[in-house]
Amino acid sequence: MLVLVACVLALLSPLVAGRWPASLLLNRWKWPLLIWATLIFQTLVLVLPMPHGLAAVLHVASYAAAIWFLWLNRHFPGVWFVGAGAFSNGVVIALNGGTLPASADAVARAGIDHGTEFANSAVLENPTLLWLGDVFAWPAPLPLANTFSVGDVLIVVGAVVAAWSGSRRIGARDEAPAEGQTESG
Template sequence: MLLLAVCALIVLSPLLVGRWPAGLLMHPWRWPILVWASLLLQVVIMQVAALHGIAPVLHILTYVAAGTFLWLNRAMPGALIVGVGALSNGVTIALNGGVLPARAGAVSAAGLDTGDEFANSAVVADPVLPWLGDVFAWPEPLPLANTFSVGDVVIVVGVSVAAWVGTRRIGAPAPEAKDRQQA
């Protein structure tokens, strides 16, 4: 939830300086259903206990779908950067049985307790690529306290590029409209 909230704030951030993320919002996205289905499936596997047995496989599949979306839209500035971050997380998740390994200190600082339910990120015994897991904490008592990874930071950088490249001053005519006015 923390990553989604940060990305949403970044997408809206150009508005604070009188610009709007025209490049991002007006981009002709290819197969956007893939990214929306990935996000929805991640929420479902966390909430539906009956799926916890196959949740690790479903979790990996969400990264495959999101990666496919990013590849199809790689011409969008920032998409490949987001893809590198997602690939970092996805490979680490796949190599750790469907879970992103988390550093115990980060989990404690964030005040997280997963109990016996499936967690997309958890402390793992003998993790593979532990430095790519959730090693950082957005600690309690901050809102949305959670852990995050190097891949998440790279994703945020990519979303920042996507949100800011192609911004336009609010009220400025679209480039096509300016070209027509000059002709």
């Protein structure tokens, strides 16, 4: 939830400065429903009760679908950052049986208790590439206390780049000269 909220704030941030994230909204994204379906699917995998093995496979599959969407849209600003973050998280999740490893210290600082249910991120015995897992904490008692990874940071950076690339001042007229006119008039 923390990364999702950070991405939404990043995408809305140009509005605070009186700018409209025009290029983000006007891009002709390839297969836009794929990313929305992937996000809904990933949420369902994380909240619906299911066997751990099935949840792990479906969790990795959701990252594969997201990375496919990002590859199709790689020419848009910020997508390479989001793709690098998603790829990092996806690979580490795949190498750790469907769960992003978290450091015990970060989990303690965030005040998280995953219990025995399948979790997107959890403290694992003998994790692979822990340094790419959830090793940072947005600590309790702050709102949305949680852990996050290097990949999550890259995803948020990509959202900022996407939102601000080509943003325009709200109310500004298109500054491109009309066809057949020069910039001086």
